[in-house]
Each structure stands twice: as C-alpha cells, then as structure tokens.
Amino acid sequence: MNVVVSTQPKRKLSLSDWLKTLTFYELLVGMKATLTHLLNYKPITLQYPHEKRILPENYRGMLALLRYDDGTEKCVGCDLCEAACPSRVIQVVSAEVPGEPTKRYSKEYYMDMTRCLFCGLCVAACPVDALGMTREFEWAVYDKRQLHLNKQQLLAIGDRSFSVREKRLELQHPNVAFFNVAFKNLPQKEN
Amino acid sequence: MEIGLRLAVSLAQIAAVMGVVMLTVMVLTLAERKVLGWMQDRMGPMEVGPYGILQPIADGLKLFFKEDIVPAGANKFLFTLAPILALVPALIGFAVIPFGPSLTIELFGMQIKPFVISDINIGILYILAFASIGAYGIILGGWASNSKYSLLGGLRSAAQVISYELNVGLAIVGVILLSGSLSLVKITEAQAGGFWNWFILSMPFPQIFAFVVYVISAVAETNRVPFDLPEAESELVAGFFTEYSGMRFAFFFIAEYANMILVSCVAAALFLGGWNAPYPGTILEYIGLERIAWMENVVWFAVKVYFFLFLFFWLRATLPRLRYDQLMRFGWKVMLPIALGNIVLTAIAAYFFPR
Numbered sequence: 001m002n003v004v005v006s007t008q009p010k011r012k013l014s015l016s017d018w019l020k021t022l023t024f025y026e027l028l029v030g031m032k033a034t035l036t037h038l039l040n041y042k043p044i045t046l047q048y049p050h051e052k053r054i055l056p057e058n059y060r061g062m063l064a065l066l067r068y069d070d071g072t073e074k075c076v077g078c079d080l081c082e083a084a085c086p087s088r089v090i091q092v093v094s095a096e097v098p099g100e101p102t103k104r105y106s107k108e109y110y111m112d113m114t115r116c117l118f119c120g121l122c123v124a125a126c127p128v129d130a131l132g133m134t135r136e137f138e139w140a141v142y143d144k145r146q147l148h149l150n151k152q153q154l155l156a157i158g159d160r161s162f163s164v165r166e167k168r169l170e171l172q173h174p175n176v177a178f179f180n181v182a183f184k185n186l187p188q189k190e191n
Numbered sequence: 192m193e194i195g196l197r198l199a200v201s202l203a204q205i206a207a208v209m210g211v212v213m214l215t216v217m218v219l220t221l222a223e224r225k226v227l228g229w230m231q232d233r234m235g236p237m238e239v240g241p242y243g244i245l246q247p248i249a250d251g252l253k254l255f256f257k258e259d260i261v262p263a264g265a266n267k268f269l270f271t272l273a274p275i276l277a278l279v280p281a282l283i284g285f286a287v288i289p290f291g292p293s294l295t296i297e298l299f300g301m302q303i304k305p306f307v308i309s310d311i312n313i314g315i316l317y318i319l320a321f322a323s324i325g326a327y328g329i330i331l332g333g334w335a336s337n338s339k340y341s342l343l344g345g346l347r348s349a350a351q352v353i354s355y356e357l358n359v360g361l362a363i364v365g366v367i368l369l370s371g372s373l374s375l376v377k378i379t380e381a382q383a384g385g386f387w388n389w390f391i392l393s394m395p396f397p398q399i400f401a402f403v404v405y406v407i408s409a410v411a412e413t414n415r416v417p418f419d420l421p422e423a424e425s426e427l428v429a430g431f432f433t434e435y436s437g438m439r440f441a442f443f444f445i446a447e448y449a450n451m452i453l454v455s456c457v458a459a460a461l462f463l464g465g466w467n468a469p470y471p472g473t474i475l476e477y478i479g480l481e482r483i484a485w486m487e488n489v490v491w492f493a494v495k496v497y498f499f500l501f502l503f504f505w506l507r508a509t510l511p512r513l514r515y516d517q518l519m520r521f522g523w524k525v526m527l528p529i530a531l532g533n534i535v536l537t538a539i540a541a542y543f544f545p546r
Contacts, residue, residue, distance in 0.1 A: 030509040034230040045234045 055135050060118045062136040063111060064158035065151065066129070073155065074130035077106040084125035087115040109151040114144050134161035196299055204308050208285050216448040217247040223504050230508040254444075257437040262337055265434065269335035274435065274442035277328025280321035281449035287314035288456045289376045291466050291489040306466075306485070307376055314375040315363060318457060322359075322412060325450065326352045329414070329421055332443070333431035344430030348414070348421035350515050354522030355411035355418075361530035362405040365398050365537040366390050366461045375457075379465030386469035391462040395544035396537045402462045404526050404533070406502070409454035411518065413447060415503055417510035418518055425512075455499035459492060466492040 013021075020026065046053055055061075066074050077094030095107035123131045134157060141147060149157075221236065221244065228235030236243035261270055291306030304310065311317060326348060333345020367373060369390055370381040382389050390398045411418040422430040432443045459465060466488040468474075473487040513521070 027510065031505055034505060034508045037232060038226070038230045041229050042232065043228075043234045044232050045237075047234070047237060 060133045062134045065154040066158045075106045077104045080125045081122035084121045089116045111149045113147040226504040254441040259437040262434045264337040266335040273332030274439045277446040278442045280325040281446040284318045284453045310376045313373045336434035340427045340433045344421040354519045355408040358408040358526045362401040365401045382464040384471045389464040396540035401533045413450045416507040420515045455496045459495035463495045
C-alpha cells in the first residue's frame with residue numbers, strides 16, 4: 001500500500017496569530033458587525049400589505065383586453081397572440097362579425113393565467129393593440145380555477161385599468177398605428 | 192395542619208417561579224426574533240398587536256389548536272415520553288437557583304426563604320444531573336419518530352452530549368474549589384462585596400477560562416447556534432423534532448428556551464456573583480430602605496441573566512454552524528485541557544492563598 005497522504009505544510013503561527021486565537025478575535029469581529037447593525041437599526045423591510053413599493057414604468061402585470069374609445073372591442077380574432085404565446089395560455093375562437101362578412105372578431109377568448117409567465121409576447125404580437133398589460137399583480141386566489149378567465153373578465157380588467165383607452169399614437173409602431181383608429185360607425189358586436 | 196400549610200406555601204413558591212419562567216420564555220420567543228431581525232436589518236414580527244408584541248400569544252394559540260400527529264411506525268410510548276423528558280428537567284432545575292438574597296420571612300409561624308425554592312446542599316450537582324436527563328428527551332425523540340432526519344438529529348445530539356457535558360462539569364469544579372460548597376446559595380454568598388469578588392475575577396485565581404469554557408459548553412448544551420447540530424434546519428429539516436407537531440412540538444420549544452434561562456441563571460450565579468451587586472452592599476440599603484433592598488439584588492440577577500440571553504441571540508445572529516466533528520475536536524482537544532489546567536491551577540492557588 002503506497003498511499004501518498006498530502007499534508008498541508010505546517011505554517012508557523014506568529015505571536016499575533018496566537019493572541020488572535022486565544023481572544024476569539026475573528027468571532028469578536030463578527031459580533032461587532034452584528035452589534036453595529038443592531039445599534040444603527042435601519043430596516044429595509046417594506047410592510048407589504050400596508051405599504052407597497054412603487055412599480056417601474058414598464059411593469060408587466062395582469063393581461064387585459066382593450067376597447068376603443070367608443071366601447072367597441074379592439075380584438076379582431078386573428079389568433080396571432082395564441083401563436084405567439086410560449087406557454088399556450090391563450091385560446092381564441094374567431095368568428096365573422098354578424099352581417100359584416102369582411103370583418104372578424106373573437107367570439108370567445110380564454111386565458112389560463114395559471115400558466116402565464118408575463119413575457120408580454122402576446123401584447124407585442126397583437127396587430128391592433130387589443131391586448132394590454134396592466135399594473136395589477138395581487139391575483140392570489142384560493143381556487144386556481146378562478147384564474148381561467150374568459151373574454152368578459154378580461155375586458156373588465158381592461159376597463160378598470162385603462163380609463164384612457166388609446167395607447168399614445170407616438171408609442172405605436174408606424175405600420176400598425178394606422179389601424180388603431182376607432183371606426184365611429186362600427187356597430188357594437190354581439191357575442 | 193402544619194404539613195398542609197408548608198405544602199401550600201411550597202406549591203405557591205413553585206407556581207410563582209414557574210410563572211416567571213414561562214413568562215420569560217414567552218418574552219424570549221419574541222425577543223429572539225426581534226433582536227435577530229434588528230441585527231439582520233429586518234423588523235421581526237410586526238403584525239400581531241403593536242410592533243408584534245402579541246406574537247407569542249398567537250404562536251401559543253396556534254400550537255395549542257394544531258393537529259397532534261404521530262407518524263406511522265413511530266414508537267408511540269417513547270414518542271409521547273420524549274417531549275416530557277425534555278421539558279421536565281429544564282423546568283425542575285430552577286428549584287435550586289437563588290433569585291435574591293437569602294433572607295427569611297415569618298409566615299404563619301414558619302420560616303420561609305422567598306427567593307429559593309429549596310436550598311439543597313448539592314444544588315449544582317442536581318442541575319447537572321437533570322441537564323443530562325434532558326438530552327435523553329432529544330435522543331429518544333429523534334429515535335422514536337421513525338424518520339431519517341429525526342434519527343440523524345438524535346445521533347448528533349448523542350455525539351454532542353459527550354463533547355460538552357464533561358467540560359461543563361470540569362469548568363464548574365474551579366468555582367467549587369474556591370467557594371468550598373456545592374450549594375448555589377452558598378456559592379453566591381461567597382461572592383458578596385463588589386465585582387472584584389465575583390469568581391470570574393476573584394483572587395487568588397480568576398475563573399475567566401472556566402467561564403469561557405462554561406459559556407461555550409452552555410451554548411452546546413442548549414442546542415443553540417453555532418452548536419445547533421441536532422436541529423440544523425438547513426440540513427435536517429428540523430432535526431430531532433421534525434415529526435413533532437402541536438403541543439408536543441411546543442414542549443420541545445419551551446424546553447429549549449427554559450434550558451437557555453437555566454444555564455444563564457447558573458452562569459450568573461457561579462461566575463458573575465448571582466444576585467450580588469457589582470459594588471459592596473446595595474444602594475437602597477445605604478439610603479435607609481433596608482426592607483426593599485432585595486429588589487435591587489433581584490434586578491441585578493435579572494440583568495445578568497438577560498445579558499447571557501442576549502449573548503445567545505447575538506451568537507445566533509453572527510456565527511455559522513459547526514460540523515459535529517469540529518465540535519467534538521474543539522470539545523475534547525481544546526476545552527477539556529483548558530478546563531483541566533484550570534482545575535490544577537485553581538487548586539494550587541487555593542492551597543497557597545486560602546480565602
């Protein structure tokens with residue numbers, strides 16, 4: 001048995017090293033650090049339900065369906081959001097607007113928010129800017145089926161979050177900004 | 192009649208001490224979380240009551256109403272016995288602690304010592320003996336749970352017991368040599384008359400090394416950070432009480448804090464002069480209030496005990512946990528020689544310079 005045991009070279013302890021070991025110097029340094037934090041007590045805690053942090057400008061919160069100023073839904077049922085979604089949150093049932101064969105809308109629109117990861121790809125994909133991300137984040141529920149949202153619920157979220165409905169025109173992509181103008185004479189779509 | 196009266200007075204004394212200890216445990220559970228929070232730039236509990244001061248009551252209520260689960264395959268008898276075995280020794284040790292001066296009062300024609308329940312002449316041995324039984328509660332609780340984490344916690348506790356218990360005993364021997372008594376009341380009285388007579392500083396041989404060894408061993412004895420190996424929440428879920436819930440868990444919890452108070456009381460009584468003020472006599476006596484001079488003594492005792500309790504929190508906020516081979520090496524190769532050397536030197540000093 002030729003086992004080579006590599007021992008650490010024995011370092012010679014100087015007098016100050018001995019003194020430090022005997023007086024628990026390193027422990028005392030650590031204890032001084034904790035005591036200074038106790039004496040200069042400045043907590044960084046935010047008492048969450050009572051005080052809330054300021055959200056950043058581009059915060060990506062709960063998704064919502066939007067309307068034009070006159071109350072008509074923006075969604076044209078193109079399914080692009082469904083295609084863009086990486087988590088398969090969105091399910092769109094598209095249909096013709098009754099009596100107007102050239103126009104389509106989403107007859108049904110479902111979102112399974114239990115899977116959503118709030119990437120915002122659906123919002124980016126929407127050609128008519130019908131989807132928006134609100135600043136809501138307190139969506140904890142006891143029953144996760146309450147997170148399966150239908151079109152009415154999503155529109156309601158949009159209604160309460162965006163009192164001013166239009167995205168500012170200068171923030172929109174020039175190619176789609178043209179479409180995002182309300183058609184005043186368009187009748188209310190029925191579901 | 193005489194017996195019944197004596198029993199009633201004793202029971203009242205025990206109830207008073209238990210009440211104070213339980214109240215201190217409640218305060219400690221909150222104080223620990225608060226102090227720990229403040230040291231880590233947090234706030235600690237803030238929700239229940241103003242600044243969270245009702246948190247211990249909420250915790251107690253929660254534990255009281257929780258479901259009491261006995262895991263499948265557990266040894267029911269030992270599983271039930273273990274929390275009691277941990278709690279009773281922790282509480283029973285307070286019987287010999289002197290909380291204040293040993294004055295006697297006349298009540299119904301009996302001599303009563305109000306500040307010590309029973310002054311038995313082997314007080315410190317009694318405390319050491321019961322502290323060792325407390326470790327059985329932890330080991331048996333870990334074994335009876337039928338869970339690998341609990342078993343590992345119990346094993347670690349067994350490994351820990353043999354590393355600290357000897358050092359506690361040997362560290363105390365120096366004090367016993369100097370005072371010439373095992374009774375805590377006599378040991379405390381031997382340190383009267385100013386802080387230079389406390390055994391931590393007293394001539395002929397200051398017990399400062401024994402004090403350090405005792406404090407380190409006491410931290411190990413109470414299973415506190417940095418020696419919380421049986422508990423080790425980052426490695427063993429909750430160690431020996433992983434499977435415990437409800438009141439059984441509360442028993443272990445109270446036992447831990449009661450043990451902290453007990454070892455703090457012993458440390459204060461043995462090394463820091465117990466209820467003696469750091470100056471000769473008491474201020475209240477000098478200004479002519481001999482009748483309430485005991486108040487000052489009791490306050491000094493409380494101050495010393497709370498200093499040690501704060502030290503426990505302070506260490507917990509600062510230090511990481513040791514491995515148990517490190518603890519055993521430290522216990523056997525560092526603390527044991529120091530304690531033995533202290534005994535030899537103290538004996539020589541006490542022989543040549545008798546007090």
